[in-house]
Amino acid sequence: MTVQTGIQPISAARRAKDRLVQVLVYLAFALAVIPLLSVLWLVVKNGLGRFDMEFLTHSMRNIGARDAGGGAYHAIIGTLEQVLLASLIAVPIGLLTAVYLVEYGEGGRLSRTISFFVDVMTGVPSVVSGLFVLAFWILVLGMPFSGFAGALALSILMMPVVVRSAEEMLRLVPRELREASYALGVPKWRTIVKVVLPTAFTGIVTGVMLAVARVAGETAPLLLTVFITDSINNDPFNGPQMGLPLYVFDQAGRPTDTAINRAWTGALTLILIVMLLNLVARLITWWRSPARRR
């Protein structure tokens, strides 16, 4: 019997297994990217055909079932207004909640409860937030279908995202900054408003942009709250108002090719808006990253 010394080479079986797993892992990544490429490619290919001035400046009013032409102006206006209103509701509540969790909560029972339910709230299905606004705002309070009702539903989806990202950013603010401010006799609330929030400002903006990007593409809550319309309605508080995701859903459900083409162009416009918001968020993050601040 020979005594083996030193390091033995890795056996062929073990090496083969290692290789196999490596191949599988690379394959998994490729598998995940294929649908993304397929979606983006088809959206660009099919969407560019109708991506013209008429699409961006006209509504669907007086466009017959088989007519070509028509556009998504009413839907684009609606989406911008709805998302803006949703942000106006969700950002203050979300930001203040984050301030509470980081500055005032001190790990107490209430703050742990809120923190837990913020997490749970991220999992509320978008259609349920739409149903809630339908039940509460429209059926119980008797308010009309409107862009604002849609904005309410979107704001419920935005809040937890805003809280989480703002909370993370506030926790990154160094304790020394707060203590320096306290040492100068500045009260806590002024420290938060003048020192903590400005320090975390760009990070918070990034989080808000990502939250906006998330809700801008939501269809289900709009379907239940703003009602489908083909006309331009600039007033988000009165009457049905279209939204861009809803426009895509509506057109995709129509049987003609011209409608399907409009759906693709609507999808392209929607993805461009969402990507633009994502890109702006990334740019702000990059612009404020420590490596560049020096």
Place this chain on the structure above:
Amino acid sequence: MRRSAFRRSRGDGPFRFASTGAGIVLLAIMAAIGVFLVVKAVPALQANTSHFLTELTWQPNATKPVFGIGALAFGTVLSSLLALVIATPVAVGVALFISHYAPRRLASVLGYVVDLLAAVPSVVYGLWGVTFLVPFMLGPSKFLNDYLGWIPLFGGDTVVGKSMLTASLVLAIMILPIIAAISREIFLQAPKMQEEAALALGATRWEMIRMSVLPFGRPGVISAAMLGLGRAMGETIAVALIFPATFNISFQILGPYGNSIAANIANGFGEATEVGRGALIASGLVLFLITLLVNMAARFVIARRKEYARAAA
């Protein structure tokens, strides 16, 4: 300034009150969702002439309303579980790829590419699914039916593109980035010392991952998968365009069957009467409760382990 003066400085009270109030508003919204769904669901449930939990048909708009959650809940659970089975292995592979295989310079960029999957609005997946994936899946579905038809799932006489399988595939694509992103964060937090010790003892990369990364990450991956499951169950528009909207219970995932609670709400809302709306709200309440349970369980697993604190966000 005296300490007491600092504490009781003017403005601090209102500000503290406002931020605490905002947190309580969030809790109130969660409670209100439950309360108002119940309030509007009850009259419709009283008008129902059948048993809501076991009835399969959905005719709440009829003069004698008959509706039940049975078939819809079945479709919701089946399609989400299928999506989970398809997405989880791929997502774990993607997470490992980004955390342990990809060149470090590329890793964050590639991670961003996978995150982009989550940035695509669901209605776009629906459009893509109904115009591209539905006809595309006809071939593979026929293949499965021909050669694996003896498995009950792939059995049946009719094979269509608008099937449970296609809807589940779209759901899988949509939940993949969520599972992958959380798993990735957790794999990155695996104890470096153990990994290096394993490598120093001569383990191959796979052996190192199997012995130190996966045991560490298992609870995290499970809860990530549950978060994905919750998302799949609530997904509406993409599957509303794909499901054939039938009201029966069938395990033949290649056949012309399938529906879900969320899809039914989207498809049925337009022509719903007052009772019909109440019925849809009742079904939404069921969906809300199911996803609430799934999400709370997942969050509970994550929250219990302090190591995962960063990944939970």
